Amino acid sequence: MPSKAAVSRLSTLGRWRLAEILFWLAAAASVPLLTEHHLVLTEIAIIALFAVSLDLILGYAGIASLGHTAFFGAGAYAAGLFAIHVTNDPLLGLVAGAAAAAVLGFATSFLVLRGADLTRLMVTLGVALVLGEIANKAGKITGGADGLQGVFMAPILGRFEFDLFGHVGYVYSLVVFFVLFVVARRIVVSPFGLSLLAIRDNPLRARAIGIPVNTRLTAIYTISAAIAGVAGALLAQTAQFVSIDVLAFHRSADALLMLVIGGTGYLYGGIVGAVAFKVLQEILSVWTPQYWTFWIGAILVAIVLIGRQRIGNGVMGIWARLLGKGGAA
Amino acid sequence: MTILFDGIAYGMVLFVLACGLSVTLGLMNFVNLAHGAFAMAGGYATAILMNRWGWPFVATLPLAFLVPALIGVLLERTLYRRLYDASHLDQVLFTIGLVFMAVAGTDYLMGSRPQLIRLPEWLSGRFEFLGMQIGRYRLFIVVVCGVLTVALQLVLNRTRFGSRLRAAVDDPRVARGLGIPVERVFMITFAAGSGLAGLGGALGAELLGLDPLFPLKFMIYFLIVVTVGGTTGLTGPFVASLILGIADVAGKYFVPDLGAFIIYTVMIVVLVFRPRGLFVRS
Amino acid sequence: MSAVLETNALVKKFGGITATNAVTFALEKGARHALIGPNGAGKTTFINLLTGVLEPTSGRISLDGKDITNVKPEARVKMGLVRTFQINQLFAGMTPLQALGVAVSERQGRGSDWRRVVGTKATVTDEIVEVAERFRLIDVLEERTGNLAYGKQRLLEIALAFACKPRVLLLDEPAAGVPEAERAELLETIARLPDDVSILLIEHDMDLVFSFAKKITVLVDGTLFADGTVAEISNDPRVRAVYLGEGEHG
Ligand SMILES: Nc1ncnc2c1ncn2[C@@H]1O[C@H](COP(=O)(O)OP(=O)(O)OP(=O)(O)O)[C@@H](O)[C@H]1O
Numbered sequence: 001m002p003s004k005a006a007v008s009r010l011s012t013l014g015r016w017r018l019a020e021i022l023f024w025l026a027a028a029a030s031v032p033l034l035t036e037h038h039l040v041l042t043e044i045a046i047i048a049l050f051a052v053s054l055d056l057i058l059g060y061a062g063i064a065s066l067g068h069t070a071f072f073g074a075g076a077y078a079a080g081l082f083a084i085h086v087t088n089d090p091l092l093g094l095v096a097g098a099a100a101a102a103v104l105g106f107a108t109s110f111l112v113l114r115g116a117d118l119t120r121l122m123v124t125l126g127v128a129l130v131l132g133e134i135a136n137k138a139g140k141i142t143g144g145a146d147g148l149q150g151v152f153m154a155p156i157l158g159r160f161e162f163d164l165f166g167h168v169g170y171v172y173s174l175v176v177f178f179v180l181f182v183v184a185r186r187i188v189v190s191p192f193g194l195s196l197l198a199i200r201d202n203p204l205r206a207r208a209i210g211i212p213v214n215t216r217l218t219a220i221y222t223i224s225a226a227i228a229g230v231a232g233a234l235l236a237q238t239a240q241f242v243s244i245d246v247l248a249f250h251r252s253a254d255a256l257l258m259l260v261i262g263g264t265g266y267l268y269g270g271i272v273g274a275v276a277f278k279v280l281q282e283i284l285s286v287w288t289p290q291y292w293t294f295w296i297g298a299i300l301v302a303i304v305l306i307g308r309q310r311i312g313n314g315v316m317g318i319w320a321r322l323l324g325k326g327g328a329a
Numbered sequence: 330m331t332i333l334f335d336g337i338a339y340g341m342v343l344f345v346l347a348c349g350l351s352v353t354l355g356l357m358n359f360v361n362l363a364h365g366a367f368a369m370a371g372g373y374a375t376a377i378l379m380n381r382w383g384w385p386f387v388a389t390l391p392l393a394f395l396v397p398a399l400i401g402v403l404l405e406r407t408l409y410r411r412l413y414d415a416s417h418l419d420q421v422l423f424t425i426g427l428v429f430m431a432v433a434g435t436d437y438l439m440g441s442r443p444q445l446i447r448l449p450e451w452l453s454g455r456f457e458f459l460g461m462q463i464g465r466y467r468l469f470i471v472v473v474c475g476v477l478t479v480a481l482q483l484v485l486n487r488t489r490f491g492s493r494l495r496a497a498v499d500d501p502r503v504a505r506g507l508g509i510p511v512e513r514v515f516m517i518t519f520a521a522g523s524g525l526a527g528l529g530g531a532l533g534a535e536l537l538g539l540d541p542l543f544p545l546k547f548m549i550y551f552l553i554v555v556t557v558g559g560t561t562g563l564t565g566p567f568v569a570s571l572i573l574g575i576a577d578v579a580g581k582y583f584v585p586d587l588g589a590f591i592i593y594t595v596m597i598v599v600l601v602f603r604p605r606g607l608f609v610r611s
Numbered sequence: 612m613s614a615v616l617e618t619n620a621l622v623k624k625f626g627g628i629t630a631t632n633a634v635t636f637a638l639e640k641g642a643r644h645a646l647i648g649p650n651g652a653g654k655t656t657f658i659n660l661l662t663g664v665l666e667p668t669s670g671r672i673s674l675d676g677k678d679i680t681n682v683k684p685e686a687r688v689k690m691g692l693v694r695t696f697q698i699n700q701l702f703a704g705m706t707p708l709q710a711l712g713v714a715v716s717e718r719q720g721r722g723s724d725w726r727r728v729v730g731t732k733a734t735v736t737d738e739i740v741e742v743a744e745r746f747r748l749i750d751v752l753e754e755r756t757g758n759l760a761y762g763k764q765r766l767l768e769i770a771l772a773f774a775c776k777p778r779v780l781l782l783d784e785p786a787a788g789v790p791e792a793e794r795a796e797l798l799e800t801i802a803r804l805p806d807d808v809s810i811l812l813i814e815h816d817m818d819l820v821f822s823f824a825k826k827i828t829v830l831v832d833g834t835l836f837a838d839g840t841v842a843e844i845s846n847d848p849r850v851r852a853v854y855l856g857e858g859e860h861g
């Protein structure tokens with residue numbers, strides 16, 4: 001039946017394309033091939049995971065946030081404190097980071113969901129600021145402005161010890177990133193993920209076809225927070241230190257910038273953006289060490305003026321071509 | 330009591346700083362996170378004129394207004410106006426970009442050290458009045474800002490310009506049809522708002538400090554004033570500024586451990602439960 | 612026959628305007644019922660109250676005898692009370708296939724399933740096939756919703772509601788704005804809606820109303836003005852005076 005064939009194409013949403021597989025093979029190849037860059041690659045994996053978590057709420061559910069780093073920071077501090085006070089097993093630490101961020105995400109989702117766009121931007125910003133202020137003032141626990149010192153991690157699974165050059169740290173971060181990416185990817189092509197797109201496009205209609213809008217948004221906000229928390233936890237564990245900078249406003253802005261560069265709503269935008277952002281940052285900070293943020297700002301301004309949509313379409317066009325080929329192969 | 334007075338002075342500076350934003354955000358519905366950059370421009374204008382050229386403090390104030398106002402006109406004409414119809418997220422990204430540029434640019438040009446402004450003799454020190462220790466400079470601020478506030482109210486409510494602005498904001502299409510030069514009204518409003526921010530930056534340099542991070546540090550304060558104060562007039566933001574000023578000064582004095590925690594929390598609570606401002610009758 | 616959907620003295624005020632004025636109304640099981648009235652009579656507001664988009668100022672709504680006045684909109688949908696919109700409310704960034712996928716998955720209670728790729732369950736795809744065929748959407752399933760011809764968008768508007776398996780379907784001017792060439796297809800699908808679905812149709816087009824409805828209710832200024840069979844209403848001089856005389860510009 002032709003109708004059946006047409007409808008069965010719905011599930012092709014979930015199929016892995018060739019370009020995606022190539023991308024992840026390339027990422028795996030960076031482990032043996034780019035050994036001297038493992039430290040910076042670790043950073044990229046972490047901020048990419050963070051950007052992907054933001055894409056889940058911004059690109060899929062349409063929730064704009066100016067304070068997503070609240071969850072990144074919560075995860076980082078939770079993992080750091082967990083390592084110091086409970087156990088320094090890395091995987092349990094990730095769970096602790098995810099749990100702390102998820103609880104925070106769940107609790108604040110109710111504040112965020114109440115308002116419209118502008119209110120959301122400010123409430124999210126406010127939540128991150130409050131957290132930053134707490135971390136700053138609770139110096140006895142968090143180390144305050146000096147950061148949380150003394151985070152020593154046990155070997156991963158009891159076998160792989162973190163080394164000075166960050167080799168183990170990179171493989172660890174990459175594997176965690178990949179696993180969570182696969183989860184996120186599955187989420188966005190599931191009925192749940194598609195219902196988020198429906199909410200993003202038209203919440204009124206979403207309700208009218210029976211979608212419990214607020215419940216769904218709370219769910220994805222919590223999931224996104226948990227993933228951001230894992231990203232923060234990874235940073236705490238690989239750096240063996242938590243700087244108060246994990247809660248700084250610029251981190252939220254950077255993640256937005258990454259999504260603006262890479263595009264929202266297809267998950268890989270966060271990765272493309274993270275790579276581009278880090279490369280830019282490296283180049284600019286060699287060229288003009290103190291003032292590279294000027295150019296980051298200029299890029300943001302330029303992108304918005306040219307039009308995110310237009311740039312996004314361009315990027316998506318390239319991707320579509322790549323993916324199209326992938327689909328045919 | 331001294332704290333109360335200091336808080337009032339602080340709040341009044343905040344109001345002058347933020348009132349421009351309450352017009353662009355509240356009335357023109359444009360999220361300008363870079364508002365603090367204009368304030369910083371005013372502060373630096375005063376600092377440069379005084380420290381490098383030896384101008385007296387009071388003489389620099391008109392320029393602290395004019396310089397950011399001119400920058401405002403320039404940016405409004407070239408960039409901002411393109412985004413009046415854009416989404417809030419785009420406006421936010423754009424103005425965050427501007428903030429980053431302003432912060433790094435100022436750092437590059439002026440160094441990262443805080444700028445000191447030496448107040449003239451007749452404005453420094455304190456005197457006693459009815460048992461209160463009153464700083465001369467703070468009194469000066471209260472007077473200047475008070476006059477500005479009254480003047481603003483009069484301009485908005487009593488002049489032709491004020492009614493044109495309100496018409497232009499209400500419905501730009503209709504206003505255009507009535508022959509109101511909407512573009513120009515917006516431009517002047519934007520410039521005046523930026524200029525006032527600059528004046529606030531100059532007046533407040535001594536109270537708030539002045540360094541390249543100023544736009545980031547105080548962004549949230551401006552947003553609090555506008556969101557808590559609501560957007561239906563200037564009275565709301567004015568009251569909000571005073572409360573914020575007093576709360577912040579008192580908070581830092583009595584419970585320094587809590588820091589800015591209280592005011593952020595208050596902002597969130599207000600946003601969540603009274604999203605249109607604390608003083609709007611619903 | 613017994614009523615599925617009832618309202619009792621339903622009132623909605625917008626500031627000074629009373630958009631719905633003490634409306635007591637009943638929709639019978641399996642009904643083909645039309646709700647007519649001049650522009651601004653309060654028809655859409657009435658639907659918004661029934662579906663929970665708006666909260667009534669006072670009065671009660673019940674479905675199958677159960678009070679649903681305080682039930683959330685999405686829960687009412689799950690109870691079988693579904694509506695379409697006068698102005699298209701579609702998912703512009705999704706394809707009709709994806710939109711139907713969401714609606715059907717939700718209807719089957721899989722909306723919160725995040726582990727399975729959408730459309731891998733035969734029960735879901737079978738139902739999508741059924742809806743898409745009924746509403747002639749098979750050929751455009753993978754186009755962007757925003758690029759569809761207006762008539763197709765209108766069909767999708769109803770298809771999305773139908774995918775929720777309504778027992779009561781509220782159609783708000785389904786044919787509004789559809790060009791003549793695409794009209795026949797639309798009217799036919801409306802005529803072929805299953806008999807066991809109780810339908811309330813809002814419409815300005817009298818030909819459609821007379822051919823479709825068995826009963827007609829007239830709403831004027833938020834107030835129930837007349838109520839009766841097609842013959843009764845079309846011969847009621849009061850109705851002719853206030854409504855049918857000016858019914859041409861709908
Ligand atoms: N959200 C609202 N706020 C204020 N007034 C409203 C609102 N919705 C509807 N109204 C008013 O209620 C009255 C009824 O409007 P409604 O849309 O229900 O009419 P209608 O019968 O559907 O008209 P039409 O045939 O044009 O679709 C109108 O006067 C309208 O202006």
Ligand SMILES: [Mg+2]
Nearest residue numbers: 654655656697
């Ligand atoms: Mg209507």
